[in-house]
Amino acid sequence: MLQFNNVTTHYGAIRVLRDVNLQVRAGEITCLLGSNGAGKTTTIKTIVGLVKPTSGEVLYQGKRIDSLRTPDIVRLGIASVPEGRRLFSKLTVEENLLIGACTIKDQKQIQENLKKSYKLFPRLEERKKQISGTLSGGEQQMVAMCRALMSNPKLLLMDEPSLGLAPILIKEIFDTIVRVNREDGTTILLIEQNAHKAIAIADYAYVLQKGEIILESSGDDAISKEKIQQAYLHKSVDAAG
Template identity: 55%
Template sequence: MSTPLLEVKGMHVHYGNIHAIHGIDLHINEGEIVTILGSNGAGKTTTLHTISGLLKPSSGQILFKGAPIESLKAFEIVKKGIAQSPEGRMVFPDLTVKENLEMGAYLRDDHEQIKKDYEYMFKLFPRLEERSKQLAGTLSGGEQQMVAIARAYMSRPQLLLLDEPSLGIAPILVQNIFSAIKEINKHDKMTILLVEQNAFAALKIAHRGYVLTTGEIAMQGDAKELISNEEIQKAYLGH
């Protein structure tokens, strides 16, 4: 078996006295889309924040390409090849769409490829090209989500972390966003870890999934197995 791109082993996370994550194990192989499902407060965002270095685990290991990263700072983890599109989008509101994307590419100096990547993002999200000179703060929620994904992509990560990309977005745009995520994975073989409350949309594009319940992994498996699982259908798919 080849080494997973990312491996989380026995990870515990505390916020003060609150034990948010209880010794979880998960792995992501290169080229996969893996989704973490769970209701509000299950620990999905905490898991992503700990992988990206915004939080420190109280114990356990996070291995990226076989090397431990849990003690690194967030910016060092970005340099290693992990980028995050955060929950709530967090675009730079007073910068234009183009400038937001430039912020994503700030560590790079391969100018020709950067140019191609801008073109690819504008092809993937035509609205961003139309609004490239517009301030990001004036865009709709769905358009800001496109900016957040494109900005994370522009750092050309080996692992792209997406936190709740469908949150607060018009249903018609949710479909566009998920099509774009699938296309990025297919076009670049980019590995994606997707945290999402919209279980059906996530499982439709993912290869595998984990279900988090109050900081523990309650279930895991192939996306097809999970989508047809009765418990998941009742809890997340409204069946």
């Protein structure tokens, strides 16, 4: 569904991604692991057109999208759950969700999507009139996820959904990611630092370090993902030290 071919990106003179090659296959959960500063968020910004590649190409369903404007990319069926949630903090839960449906004209479809959101996270229906800035971090993450799903995306990009959440909420978020993938068939690119959780639900995994893919799943998937987890955690410990 999504493919990077030798993608390099810069912020000014600073190179952030270097000759990145990756694929996100339709119907699967693909995770991209990496520590802070590895280039994970830049990868998402490159997909949605907020950052343009210096070289290489980004393909979505076989067609190049790296020259398109962000609104046009979103209309193709790509939605993003950004790092830090980025809610409209002075608007209610339901108002935030409705913003996510801005590409849908059918009001009946919008109402059906609202019902699906509330079924996914019943707490949001209880708080639909509550100002989103007053929600807990976990509840805000639920709103951010449902806001993205309101557009019926074919490809869902998730940037650090577990960041800053309590373990019980992390489990709920990851269970929901699997549910959205399995029940709705939504393809997901999951950007994460939580290697244990991400690899446990992913069909395929990549490790990004200093803007380069250094490891990816191959061969026996269970074995290769275990090796990736070990290598990633070892590198993270080294970096922290």
